[in-house]
Amino acid sequence: MDSVEFSRYLTMLTLSVHVIFATVGVGVPLFIMLAHWLGLKNNDQHYLLMAKRWARGYVISVAVGVVTGTAIALQLALLWPRFMEFAGQLVALPLFMETFAFFFEAIFLGIYLYTWDRFKNPKHHFYLLIPVLLGGAMSALFITSVNAFMNTPQGFSLLNGELINIQPILAMFNPAMPTKVAHVLSSAYMTAAFLLASIAAFHLIRGNRHEYHRKALALTMKVGFLFCIATALIGDLSGKFLAEYQPEKLAAAEWHFETEGEAPILLFGVLTDNNEVKYAIKIPYALSFLVHSNLSGEVTGLNDIPRDEHPPYIIHYFFDIMVSIGIGLTLLSMIYLIGVNRNWSFIKLKLFRFFLVASGPLAMLAIQAGWWFTEMGRQPWIMRGFMTTAEGATDSDYVWLMFIVFAFVYFILMVGTAVVLTRMFKRNPMEKELEKLNGNGSDIG
Amino acid sequence: MTIEILGISVLWLFLFGYVIVASIDFGAGFFNASTIVTNKHHIVNSVIQRYLSPVWEITNVFLVFFFVGMIGFFPKTAYYFGTVLLIPISISIILLALRGSYYAFSTYGSKGHKGYTLMYGVTGVLIPASLTTALIVSQGGYIKELPSGKIELDYLTLFTSPFSWSIVLLSLVSVLFISASFLAYYSAVAEDKEALKLFKKYTWIWSFPTIITAFGIIIEMKWHNIAHYEGLLSLWWLFALSLVCFIISLLLLKRGRYGWSFVFVVLQFALAFYAYGVSRYPYLLYPYLTIYDGFTNETMAKALVIVFILGLLLLIPSLYLVFKLFIMNKPYIQNKKG
Numbered sequence: 001m002d003s004v005e006f007s008r009y010l011t012m013l014t015l016s017v018h019v020i021f022a023t024v025g026v027g028v029p030l031f032i033m034l035a036h037w038l039g040l041k042n043n044d045q046h047y048l049l050m051a052k053r054w055a056r057g058y059v060i061s062v063a064v065g066v067v068t069g070t071a072i073a074l075q076l077a078l079l080w081p082r083f084m085e086f087a088g089q090l091v092a093l094p095l096f097m098e099t100f101a102f103f104f105e106a107i108f109l110g111i112y113l114y115t116w117d118r119f120k121n122p123k124h125h126f127y128l129l130i131p132v133l134l135g136g137a138m139s140a141l142f143i144t145s146v147n148a149f150m151n152t153p154q155g156f157s158l159l160n161g162e163l164i165n166i167q168p169i170l171a172m173f174n175p176a177m178p179t180k181v182a183h184v185l186s187s188a189y190m191t192a193a194f195l196l197a198s199i200a201a202f203h204l205i206r207g208n209r210h211e212y213h214r215k216a217l218a219l220t221m222k223v224g225f226l227f228c229i230a231t232a233l234i235g236d237l238s239g240k241f242l243a244e245y246q247p248e249k250l251a252a253a254e255w256h257f258e259t260e261g262e263a264p265i266l267l268f269g270v271l272t273d274n275n276e277v278k279y280a281i282k283i284p285y286a287l288s289f290l291v292h293s294n295l296s297g298e299v300t301g302l303n304d305i306p307r308d309e310h311p312p313y314i315i316h317y318f319f320d321i322m323v324s325i326g327i328g329l330t331l332l333s334m335i336y337l338i339g340v341n342r343n344w345s346f347i348k349l350k351l352f353r354f355f356l357v358a359s360g361p362l363a364m365l366a367i368q369a370g371w372w373f374t375e376m377g378r379q380p381w382i383m384r385g386f387m388t389t390a391e392g393a394t395d396s397d398y399v400w401l402m403f404i405v406f407a408f409v410y411f412i413l414m415v416g417t418a419v420v421l422t423r424m425f426k427r428n429p430m431e432k433e434l435e436k437l438n439g440n441g442s443d444i445g
Numbered sequence: 446m447t448i449e450i451l452g453i454s455v456l457w458l459f460l461f462g463y464v465i466v467a468s469i470d471f472g473a474g475f476f477n478a479s480t481i482v483t484n485k486h487h488i489v490n491s492v493i494q495r496y497l498s499p500v501w502e503i504t505n506v507f508l509v510f511f512f513v514g515m516i517g518f519f520p521k522t523a524y525y526f527g528t529v530l531l532i533p534i535s536i537s538i539i540l541l542a543l544r545g546s547y548y549a550f551s552t553y554g555s556k557g558h559k560g561y562t563l564m565y566g567v568t569g570v571l572i573p574a575s576l577t578t579a580l581i582v583s584q585g586g587y588i589k590e591l592p593s594g595k596i597e598l599d600y601l602t603l604f605t606s607p608f609s610w611s612i613v614l615l616s617l618v619s620v621l622f623i624s625a626s627f628l629a630y631y632s633a634v635a636e637d638k639e640a641l642k643l644f645k646k647y648t649w650i651w652s653f654p655t656i657i658t659a660f661g662i663i664i665e666m667k668w669h670n671i672a673h674y675e676g677l678l679s680l681w682w683l684f685a686l687s688l689v690c691f692i693i694s695l696l697l698l699k700r701g702r703y704g705w706s707f708v709f710v711v712l713q714f715a716l717a718f719y720a721y722g723v724s725r726y727p728y729l730l731y732p733y734l735t736i737y738d739g740f741t742n743e744t745m746a747k748a749l750v751i752v753f754i755l756g757l758l759l760l761i762p763s764l765y766l767v768f769k770l771f772i773m774n775k776p777y778i779q780n781k782k783g
Contacts, residue, residue: 056553063549066505067542073509074538077516081527085520089741092517093748099510100756106502107763111770118770118777131763168748395595396531409539413546420550 004390006399007079010406012375014072016368017410021065023367026140026185027192028058029133034219036126045437046212049430052116054196057421059113064417066106068410079399083382083392086163090156091146093168098142105135137185144184148176150383151374152245158386175245179238180374186230187370191363193224194329198360205353212430217356218340224359225333232326236290243291246384247300249377252311253319254287255280259301263287268320271313311377318373325366329359448746449736452518453729455753456511457722463507464718465623465711470504471569472624473497474544476647478566481559488639492632494552495778500767501548505541517749521739525730526579529588529598533578540575544568573616581609585670585731608662608669615658619714622651626694626710630703635778641703648698648706656691659717670731676724683720687713 032054039047077084108131119125149155155171157164200216242250250256255266255277265287269280285295292298302310332355339347346352378384382392473493480486516523526534544565551561581587582598587609589599603609625647632640663684666674677684694709727735740746771777 059553060549062502063553064546066502067545070505070509070541070545071538073512074534077512077523077527078531078534079527081524084516084523084527088516088520088523089745092513092520092741092745093752095513096517096749096752097756099506099513100752100759103503103506103510103756103760104763106506107760107767110500110502111767114777115770163742166742166744168745394528394531396528396597398532402531402535405535405539409542413542416546416550420553424553 003395003397003399004393006403007393008389010399010403011072011075011079012372013403013407013410014068014075015371015375017414018065018068018072019367019371020364021061021068022140023188023191023364024058024061024195025065026136027188027190028054028061028196029129029136030189031192031196031220031223032058033126033129033133034223035216036129038219040122040126045434046215049434049437050212050216053425053430053433055113057425059109060417060421060424062109064413068413069102071406079394080382080392081394083387086387086392087150087383089163090153090166090168090171091149094142094145094149094172098139098146101135101138101142103135105132105139108132108135140184140188141181142172144181145172145174145177148180149174150381151180151378152176153383153386176241179234179241182234183231183238183370186227186234187367190224190227190231190329191360191367193220193227194363195360196220197224198357201353201356201359205350205357210431212434221333221336225330225337228326228330228333232330235323235326239290240293243299246378248302248305248309249311249315249374250291251300251302251305252313252377253315253373255313255316256287256299257301257303259298259304261288261296261298263291263297263299265290266316267324271316275313309380311379315373315377318369318376321369322366322373325362325369329363329366332356332359448743448750449740451750452740452746453722453736455750456514456518457719459507459511459514461715461718463504463511464714466500466504466507467573468620468623469627470497470501470624471573471620472622473628474548474565474569475621476566476624476628476644478563478569480643481562481566485643488643489628489632492628492635492637492640492778495635496628496631496772497548497552500771501545503764503767505545508541514749514753518741518746519729519734519736519739520741521734522729525588525596525734526582528596529582530579532598533575537572537575540568540572544572570617570620573620574613577613577616578603578609581612583725583728583730584608584673585728585733588730588733608665611658611662611665615655615662618651618654618658622648622655623710623714625651626698626703626707629698630707631772631778633701633703634773634775645698649695652691652695656688673724673731676726677721680720680724683716683723687716687720690716 032051035047035054036051038044039049039051108128112125112128112132115125115128117125149171152175153171154174155167155169197217197220200213200220203210203213204217239250242253254263255269255271255275256263257275262285264285265283266277267281267283269277271277287299288297289295336347336352336356338344380388380390382389473496476489477486477493480489547561547564547568551565581603587599587603587606589597591597625644629641629644629648632644663674663677666677690709690713694706694713697703697706697709725731727737729736729739741749
């Protein structure tokens with residue numbers, strides 16, 4: 001294997017690790033904010049403690065997010081120097097704005113954490129969360145717009161290899177940006193909801209009947225359900241977007257070879273060597289409907305796309321994983337909400353709670369699958385239509401070595417994070433803290 | 446002033462910001478760890494934790510800021526530095542990753558874990574050394590051009606050059622000097638007499654090596670890059686001013702005016718840092734890249750400057766708030782419970 005391959009793997013590795021912490025980083029502040037607000041509004045210690053405990057776990061994740069984020073920021077230039085040299089002239093603006101947004105978030109998160117009980121009016125402390133939430137969402141917006149640009153570059157012209165007529169704002173607000181940003185944000189909130197829900201469900205499954213966990217579960221499931229719906233709707237728009245701007249990605253995701261109307265959606269299945277689909281579940285007309293909102297619309301197939309521009313067909317599986325988990329979680333949260341409302345007894349069954357515990361990790365898996373789908377789906381391009389991945393990569397000979405070293409470091413980080421987080425909450429159970437809180441409050445540390 | 450010079454000045458400012466805040470941070474980590482070994486940890490622990498906890502993530506952002514700005518204003522640097530510095534900068538990334546996460550683990554996770562604290566200290570010394578590689582390479586003379594047209598870092602020359610080792614040495618001693626000076630001030634505000642005494646001592650210990658290596662490097666430059674050496678000499682008065690600030694800071698330290706002493710330390714470094722920066726003009730990477738041939742297009746440059754100003758309007762009040770709440774806030778600093 002050469003440097004190009006290893007550069008791709010190392011980038012994939014760093015981003016796959018980073019996206020775990022980035023998703024938590026964007027999503028969780030919303031829930032800290034909701035809990036803190038409910039706590040202040042109803043003068044409910046449970047919610048206040050919830051905000052505090054979530055915030056404490058959140059800091060650990062932010063810390064690892066910061067370092068993996070720094071890693072990917074630097075690796076972009078180390079592994080893709082020619083790409084950054086070229087694209088740096090076009091996307092420097094959102095990249096730069098992202099650091100501002102992140103700076104903003106970092107500052108106010110620090111202040112929030114160390115000012116519990118330092119303000120006379122507790123609302124002032126609560127307001128500190130607004131810049132944290134905004135900063136997280138804005139940095140997601142800016143960085144996703146860079147990624148969107150790589151998918152649908154615009155805002156410049158090429159004349160004999162020279163860039164002319166550059167419009168940074170146009171480059172930022174490229175066609176892929178609105179759906180991508182919306183999908184990233186809503187899926188981050190959705191994933192954060194299920195992650196926090198699994199923690200609560202875990203305590204319930206272990207026999208802890210404290211009201212605190214029930215409140216946490218009810219809150220996260222409600223919000224989670226809303227974001228499931230939002231994510232699905234935006235996902236539908238993303239499909240329509242793909243059909244128009246990146247038909248090769250959609251066609252590869254659906255193993256759709258012949259350009260035809262009345263196109264079906266394929267779920268699961270395997271692809272034989274001569275591109276025949278076997279064992280798949282076929283939903284007739286669904287792809288046409290997804291793309292054109294009518295049952296007979298024509299969908300471009302892979303056979304009409306030059307062979308060397310085909311993405312790897314494996315992305316079909318990632319697409320399936322993402323969509324199935326999305327639908328599964330929507331149903332799960334819906335059943336839970338109806339069940340609570342109607343007092344159905346089976347939502348208290350161990351089996352159902354087991355699904356609730358699994359929901360967080362599954363949502364995170366869907367995030368990973370979604371990113372693998374979208375990123376591999378634009379192979380062979382690093383900047384669609386302008387630069388292939390091979391042209392953008394470094395020609396340094398030591399990328400393989402760095403891959404091994406980083407794999408090792410990320411492994412340590414992940415294990416460390418898991419150990420520290422579990423230890424932190426195990427040693428300091430909620431009940432103990434609640435008792436202390438009724439005495440007097442102290443800083444988070 | 447052309448927009449290229451404006452661009453590089455902005456970046457130089459970020460880099461200087463990083464040098465100061467990161468020095469305080471790296472040095473604090475080092476002192477924190479070394480006092481574990483010397484059994485003086487109980488003296489400094491509280492002061493260091495009080496300062497570090499709310500601000501540690503801000504430090505990293507300065508670095509990313511500089512870096513992203515560099516690629517924004519000078520996209521060609523991505524090619525040269527990116528290709529050449531894969532290994533040294535990857536090492537820095539790894540050290541930064543371990544350092545950041547282990548800090549969080551020990552502060553928010555298992556408090557007072559000695560392994561984490563030692564790791565935090567050791568990486569704090571290694572990071573400046575590995576980051577300095579970028580600065581050394583930009584001086585020129587360490588890049589090999591292969592027959593295939595590829596460029597590569599010449600590790601042998603790099604590791605055997607006394608010049609590059611002097612720069613590493615300078616970065617190490619100045620980190621400890623800046624940090625000790627700041628922590629002396631901070632413990633003075635905290636009215637923590639024992640910590641103050643210790644940090645005052647550290648400031649004295651690390652002050653002279655800093656100034657000696659700095660002058661050593663200027664002299665070595667004569668053999669390394671004569672054009673740059675002459676550039677440095679033509680700015681002799683700025684370096685002289687820097688030396689004056691150094692002397693004033695030590696006098697103030699002796700008189701117990703720790704805040705002002707630290708201000709003069711910052712001034713001393715600012716003068717030397719800017720004089721050094723100006724003396725390199727117009728090279729980003731000698732002799733391959735100047736600030737003119739590596740510059741981004743006009744439209745992007747203007748957009749970046751506008752965003753930069755808007756961003757500062759947001760950042761300065763926020764940083765002021767941090768300052769007011771944690772660094773200048775007596776009740777916070779003195780509060781021993783935590």
